Amino acid sequence: MVGLWWTGRHSIVRAQRFGFQHAFANARIRLHKVNQRYLGDDAAVVLAQWQITGQVDPEFVPVDPRRGLISVTLVKLGDGTWLGVSCQNTDIAPAADTYVSREGTLTATSYIKGPSPAEVAAAEWVESD
Numbered sequence: 001m002v003g004l005w006w007t008g009r010h011s012i013v014r015a016q017r018f019g020f021q022h023a024f025a026n027a028r029i030r031l032h033k034v035n036q037r038y039l040g041d042d043a044a045v046v047l048a049q050w051q052i053t054g055q056v057d058p059e060f061v062p063v064d065p066r067r068g069l070i071s072v073t074l075v076k077l078g079d080g081t082w083l084g085v086s087c088q089n090t091d092i093a094p095a096a097d098t099y100v101s102r103e104g105t106l107t108a109t110s111y112i113k114g115p116s117p118a119e120v121a122a123a124e125w126v127e128s129d
Contacts, residue, residue: 027054094120
């Protein structure tokens with residue numbers, strides 16, 4: 001995710017259709033942890049950790065798996081179905097807690113000392129209750 005802001009059904013459908021026909025045509029996404037918080041009887045926020053495999057680059061060469069977080073805001077319609085009204089999807093930058101910008105380039109960095117990016121990238125997901 002690179003900060004694109006899609007507004008309106010047409011731009012959202014167009015962007016998603018393109019992605020699933022190209023970069024993610026054979027990709028698989030796995031949710032690792034899902035939490036929901038109800039905001040009354042007819043609204044909720046759902047948060048999930050995800051991992052995607054099978055993505056390809058613009059030349060259709062396979063790339064490494066990615067991990068991220070997604071937040072979806074839902075409203076309950078009169079017929080009982082839920083409609084997504086907002087979504088934020090963010091990649092997890094391994095071993096980082098922020099980005100720094102230099103000369104127009106963002107670099108994931110951390111002010112907290114811990115495992116190296118290579119150690120974090122090699123780590124397996126740990127399921128929690």
